[in-house]
Amino acid sequence: xxxxxxxxxxxxxxxxxxxLGRSLPMPAARDLAGPVSARLRAEGPSRPGVVRLPVxxxxxxxxxxxxxxxxxxxxxxxxxAVAGRLGLPGVRIIFSKTPPSIxxxxxxxxxxxxxxxxxxxxxxxxxxxxxxxxxxxPFSVREPSLLGLGRPDAIYxxxxxxxxxxxxxxxxxxxxxxxxxxxxxxxxxxxxxRTDRALVGKMLGPGALAExxxxxxxxxxxxxxxxxxxxxxxxxxxIVTDTVRLAGNVLLWRHDGVLLRLEGPASKAQALxxxxxxG
Amino acid sequence: xxxxxxxxxxxxxxxxxxxxxxxxELVRRHQRVAVRVAYLxxxxxxxxxxxxxxxxxxAFRALPRFRRGAPFRPWLLAIVANEARNRRRAAGRxxxxxxxxxxxxxxxxxxxxxxxxxxxxxxxxxxxQELMGALSTMRLEDRxxxxxxxxxxxxxxxxxxxxxxxxxxxxxxxxxxxxxxxAALRDEEVAAxxxxxxxx
Numbered sequence: 001x002x003x004x005x006x007x008x009x010x011x012x013x014x015x016x017x018x019x020l021g022r023s024l025p026m027p028a029a030r031d032l033a034g035p036v037s038a039r040l041r042a043e044g045p046s047r048p049g050v051v052r053l054p055v056x057x058x059x060x061x062x063x064x065x066x067x068x069x070x071x072x073x074x075x076x077x078x079x080x081a082v083a084g085r086l087g088l089p090g091v092r093i094i095f096s097k098t099p100p101s102i103x104x105x106x107x108x109x110x111x112x113x114x115x116x117x118x119x120x121x122x123x124x125x126x127x128x129x130x131x132x133x134x135x136x137x138p139f140s141v142r143e144p145s146l147l148g149l150g151r152p153d154a155i156y157x158x159x160x161x162x163x164x165x166x167x168x169x170x171x172x173x174x175x176x177x178x179x180x181x182x183x184x185x186x187x188x189x190x191x192x193x194r195t196d197r198a199l200v201g202k203m204l205g206p207g208a209l210a211e212x213x214x215x216x217x218x219x220x221x222x223x224x225x226x227x228x229x230x231x232x233x234x235x236x237x238x239i240v241t242d243t244v245r246l247a248g249n250v251l252l253w254r255h256d257g258v259l260l261r262l263e264g265p266a267s268k269a270q271a272l273x274x275x276x277x278x279g
Numbered sequence: 280x281x282x283x284x285x286x287x288x289x290x291x292x293x294x295x296x297x298x299x300x301x302x303x304e305l306v307r308r309h310q311r312v313a314v315r316v317a318y319l320x321x322x323x324x325x326x327x328x329x330x331x332x333x334x335x336x337x338a339f340r341a342l343p344r345f346r347r348g349a350p351f352r353p354w355l356l357a358i359v360a361n362e363a364r365n366r367r368r369a370a371g372r373x374x375x376x377x378x379x380x381x382x383x384x385x386x387x388x389x390x391x392x393x394x395x396x397x398x399x400x401x402x403x404x405x406x407x408q409e410l411m412g413a414l415s416t417m418r419l420e421d422r423x424x425x426x427x428x429x430x431x432x433x434x435x436x437x438x439x440x441x442x443x444x445x446x447x448x449x450x451x452x453x454x455x456x457x458x459x460x461x462a463a464l465r466d467e468e469v470a471a472x473x474x475x476x477x478x479x
Contacts, residue, residue, distance in 0.1 A: 041299060
């Protein structure tokens, strides 16, 4: 018997091995899509992740290769120059031919751990009190004091970048409307970026614009016209990819070494008023 | 999604832009082979699913490193095998092919297979036992190339990815492994004959 197999031609031996393989008990594959998705959602639904710098630069190169519109390239150059002039040397604007298809607010297929917390579907981390948020991060958590805005409806902390990030969620209220399909009107994200190496990139679709602005003396960028994807460099030197949660307008600025991002303002004027009210 | 099933490449593009439903579809497509590779590479049925799940999470995070246009499955299987290997080493397992010969006889026949005649069943059972016996004496590296190629019927590119070796070396590795398998089968026969004499 063994002799026969040992001396069998290759195809026969191969066939015997295939048959053996088919008869072997193998672990059954249960559904992994649910658990995998739940984990990714818990850690942020739209964050492909922290990757090491040399490798992570590749997609940026790929994106740049995709930037084929001459006009966009001109604006790209303008954006970089603008960033430099603003004292945000790391800011990089990446234009792509087509807007990224991002679905940050697509309804989760699995129960969120806190379905009742406003903005819990945005993957912002754990809902906390302001006090807890402050205790969780090494920088001062700031909130706008604009009249009529009031306090955030929910605060989240996520430890996905060194130092962590705090997100303030504001539901729709008079003067602050939520986009269609969402009840969140404003989202403010605060995280610690290393000043000299901060790299912030925005991937803008056609028609999107980046405009330098001054936020009470701090350099900033007003981005409008498309859904955005942000890349920033954390202080460990890793690129973090992050999706802008609320499609629309974004104000990005730095204050006291903290990168702030305001999503969802109705207008540049409102964005600047909100930003200026952040102490 | 659209009427036609999306290609892996399209799903990868969407997933890398944060579309989790696209990634879920990728997971569903490849979870079966992922768990099997994790099982073979890690040597533990109990941990195979955990290892595969972890690998899928890591693969998502590593999507920025994925070379666009490359096939997704070999890349994924490399991550799966690596995760399972690391777990095996951490647990100090030898990486056995965990299936027991005894457990294989007459069990786990794929559904829909015509029932073999008693003679066929006996022959097939003996053949499998001998193969398993011979394989169990071989080095893990040899067993794995055989297992990926024949048990899981992976193509060469995926076998290479799971082994973590260049694609061009799969053929020669497999050829050497089959040579050693033949030698092990002959040894087995000699041993069996020896036992037989002793018993008499």
